[in-house]
Amino acid sequence: MGVEIRVEGLTKSFGHQVIWQDVSLTLPAGEISVMLGPSGTGKSVFLKTLVGLLRPDRGSVLIQGQDVSRLREHALYEIRKLFGVLFQDGALFGSMSLYDNIAFPLREHTRKPESEIRRIVLEKMDMVGLIGAEGKLPGEISGGMRKRAGLARALVLDPEIILFDEPDSGLDPVRVAYLNQLIVDLNAQIDATFLIVTHDIASARQVPDNIGLLFRRELVMFGPREQLLTSDEPVVGQFLNGRMQGPIGMAEEKDAAQVEQELAELDAGRHTGPRGGKGASGEGVVPRLLPSPGITRSPRWQAIAEREEMAALRARVADHARSRRSARDAAEEVD
Numbered sequence: 338m339g340v341e342i343r344v345e346g347l348t349k350s351f352g353h354q355v356i357w358q359d360v361s362l363t364l365p366a367g368e369i370s371v372m373l374g375p376s377g378t379g380k381s382v383f384l385k386t387l388v389g390l391l392r393p394d395r396g397s398v399l400i401q402g403q404d405v406s407r408l409r410e411h412a413l414y415e416i417r418k419l420f421g422v423l424f425q426d427g428a429l430f431g432s433m434s435l436y437d438n439i440a441f442p443l444r445e446h447t448r449k450p451e452s453e454i455r456r457i458v459l460e461k462m463d464m465v466g467l468i469g470a471e472g473k474l475p476g477e478i479s480g481g482m483r484k485r486a487g488l489a490r491a492l493v494l495d496p497e498i499i500l501f502d503e504p505d506s507g508l509d510p511v512r513v514a515y516l517n518q519l520i521v522d523l524n525a526q527i528d529a530t531f532l533i534v535t536h537d538i539a540s541a542r543q544v545p546d547n548i549g550l551l552f553r554r555e556l557v558m559f560g561p562r563e564q565l566l567t568s569d570e571p572v573v574g575q576f577l578n579g580r581m582q583g584p585i586g587m588a589e590e591k592d593a594a595q596v597e598q599e600l601a602e603l604d605a606g607r608h609t610g611p612r613g614g615k616g617a618s619g620e621g622v623v624p625r626l627l628p629s630p631g632i633t634r635s636p637r638w639q640a641i642a643e644r645e646e647m648a649a650l651r652a653r654v655a656d657h658a659r660s661r662r663s664a665r666d667a668a669e670e671v672d
């Protein structure tokens with residue numbers, strides 16, 4: 338069913354460089370969460386801290402009543418068995434076939450007989466659509482297939498939590514769409530807790546239950562997808578729209594006066610995409626990607642569908658109110 342991860346007051350620095358501070362959030366059990374943020378804001382560092390590869394300066398990462406940030410080697414080794422991690426490049430061994438790569442964690446961490454290993458490896462390869470590619474080497478397949486092989490390997494120990502570090506990097510939009518569907522289908526099938534670090538705004542808008550945004554060494558916001566997609570927080574709107582106007586600059590943060598001017602211009606409608614109104618997203622709440630037909634859905638998908646309906650209803654009401662206001666304003670101008 339997946340497990341909850343509760344992060345409280347987490348701070349991490351390297352030497353004098355503070356990466357982020359006082360980060361608190363709860364990744365709900367079985368849900369998909371996405372962590373966004375400009376390059377270099379420490380998203381990968383965050384994933385590594387959750388899994389105990391990096392120790393925070395302060396704060397805690399609570400999983401099943403244990404604080405990952407304080408565990409000793411042996412206990413850490415045990416708790417890591419709850420995790421599956423999909424690294425950016427799939428992190429496959431280049432000289433091993435896909436089959437052996439995917440079997441690797443089972444051979445390392447369990448005493449299962451080869452017949453059982455074979456059953457599990459083929460089951461996971463089937464789940465990610467790689468049946469028939471067992472004998473291929475990582476160098477002989479596409480980037481998308483490598484990601485899927487990395488995902489199959491992350492699945493073999495039946496993890497309760499899966500961390501994805503930029504699963505869509507280096508993939509074309511069509512492959513990203515397939516991968517997103519695969520992620521949603523897998524989540525519906527295994528109900529593990531998913532955390533995805535991505536730069537892909539389209540994915541962030543339609544795949545997760547929750548979205549978080551790291552910026553200026555802080556977690557600006559973390560909450561249900563609908564909440565961020567309708568947020569008026571300038572940095573959230575800028576990121577979810579991929580706009581130049583807003584607090585995030587090319588190499589560093591912009592000065593306050595420039596940000597104010599850009600946001601005023603946006604409000605005045607001189608650039609495309611409204612700042613508020615339908616939501617900072619400009620497009621309001623896009624429909625969530627649902628599991629493919631035929632995939633058995635756990636009861637939580639019923640709750641998601643109801644939330645979607647409520648959000649759509651609220652958007653329709655807001656739209657209606659807005660168009661009535663515009664009509665009234667136009668009529669007043671004529672008068």
Ligand SMILES: Nc1ncnc2c1ncn2[C@@H]1O[C@H](COP(=O)(O)OP(=O)(O)OP(=O)(O)O)[C@@H](O)[C@H]1O
Pocket residue numbers: 351356374375376377378379380381382383
């Ligand atoms: N082991 C380390 N030692 C020292 N500094 C590190 C270490 N790991 C990461 N950093 C620094 O932490 C900062 C955040 O890096 P991180 O890779 O987590 O960012 P990111 O948000 O994932 O970036 P991107 O989106 O570009 O992948 C960077 O300045 C990086 O140089």
